[in-house]
Amino acid sequence: MAVLRPVVFRGVHYSLKTANGKKLPLIAGHKLLYSCNLRCRMCPFWRRPDEKLLTVEEEVKMMDSLKKAGVVFMGFEGGEPLLRRDIAQILMESSKRFHTSMVTNGWLLKTKIHEIKDYLDFVFVSLDGPEEVHDKIRGITGSFKRAVEGIIEAKEYLGVAISHTIMSENLDHIQEMVKLAQKLGVGLSVQVAYNYSTAEKLSPQKERLRRTLELLLQLKRRGAPIVESEDYFQAIINSWFNGVEWRCKPWLLINIDPLGRIVLPCYVLNEYKGDNIVWQTDIQKLWQAYPWEKFEKCNKCALACYLEPSLFSWLNYSMVKDKILHGIISYIENAFRSG
Ligand SMILES: C[S@@+](CC[C@H](N)C(=O)[O-])C[C@H]1O[C@@H](n2cnc3c(N)ncnc32)[C@H](O)[C@@H]1O
Ligand code: SF4
Numbered sequence: 001m002a003v004l005r006p007v008v009f010r011g012v013h014y015s016l017k018t019a020n021g022k023k024l025p026l027i028a029g030h031k032l033l034y035s036c037n038l039r040c041r042m043c044p045f046w047r048r049p050d051e052k053l054l055t056v057e058e059e060v061k062m063m064d065s066l067k068k069a070g071v072v073f074m075g076f077e078g079g080e081p082l083l084r085r086d087i088a089q090i091l092m093e094s095s096k097r098f099h100t101s102m103v104t105n106g107w108l109l110k111t112k113i114h115e116i117k118d119y120l121d122f123v124f125v126s127l128d129g130p131e132e133v134h135d136k137i138r139g140i141t142g143s144f145k146r147a148v149e150g151i152i153e154a155k156e157y158l159g160v161a162i163s164h165t166i167m168s169e170n171l172d173h174i175q176e177m178v179k180l181a182q183k184l185g186v187g188l189s190v191q192v193a194y195n196y197s198t199a200e201k202l203s204p205q206k207e208r209l210r211r212t213l214e215l216l217l218q219l220k221r222r223g224a225p226i227v228e229s230e231d232y233f234q235a236i237i238n239s240w241f242n243g244v245e246w247r248c249k250p251w252l253l254i255n256i257d258p259l260g261r262i263v264l265p266c267y268v269l270n271e272y273k274g275d276n277i278v279w280q281t282d283i284q285k286l287w288q289a290y291p292w293e294k295f296e297k298c299n300k301c302a303l304a305c306y307l308e309p310s311l312f313s314w315l316n317y318s319m320v321k322d323k324i325l326h327g328i329i330s331y332i333e334n335a336f337r338s339g
């Protein structure tokens, strides 16, 4: 799964195409490494060796190329991003250029938050269920406790949401997750697990998933702090159960692997395989030449980082309210908090 969930759209600059109608990436996601301190059953990434990592100078070259191509939102992930010793430097460089977020398993969050808090706009902390369920999926006892401690510390300084991946092992615990988010005073970002070929296949069985999506939709309508829009859940139900497809726009997001290579066409197809080195590529040219039309009807995954921006429309009032107006309000709140 990906990276950045573009929850807090922090400004009115958000537009899906340039003025002349060209496709350009608006959001970037970057795996800083594949290595991880946990061993999640559904995750293929910790199983991959890291050949080498980018230096801070290379990270900056990457960011400058992305900025030039029009990227506004940058999301860091991995593997576990907090394992990088130079994480504060990297985030600092990112914060000079982008609205910056990070997805972490939270194990090191409480210890590291003071180093990084000034350079992040938002942090997502993964929780896969109540304590016992989470620790079983994540493979390490104590990972739930550490993540929750991290959330409690981080929310003193930043916007925080739980990143919850729905799978066969945790499907029945969604109401508990909503309650947990409410108790902690943070958001709950939800997406559906994808079955990668090199991980355990825990993507939920379809009929059970349908019930959970409908429940999430109801909870969202009743005011639960769920990050994704009603349209997100509705689009999955429409496509996977009623045969009405959404139009996927993978070009809105550019993903960069730990070696600095662009992952095309998206995070999922080709199982996150990088190709061209980003700072040696004319992104704008590549984006105009790439056959994106082939993927419009894909609908294979429901990763929020692709589906939410694909659904965005200025004509959709509830989405503009969710993504733009709330974004501006949280921006003002943060400004007061830090000022
Ligand atoms: C790959 S992890 C990287 C960041 C960090 N290690 C973490 O766990 O938050 C990013 C997100 O991907 C999710 N994820 C892992 N395996 C997945 C899968 N098979 N399908 C969808 N999302 C997945 C995780 O639950 C996590 O929220
Ligand atoms: S903590 Fe994140 S990167 Fe590590 S194994 Fe779990 S999902 Fe994968």
Ligand code: SF4
Pocket (backbone or CB within 6 Å): 248, 249, 250, 265, 266, 267, 268, 269, 295, 298, 299, 300, 301, 302, 303, 306
């Ligand atoms: S729906 Fe298909 S094209 Fe779109 S992000 Fe998912 S796998 Fe990629």
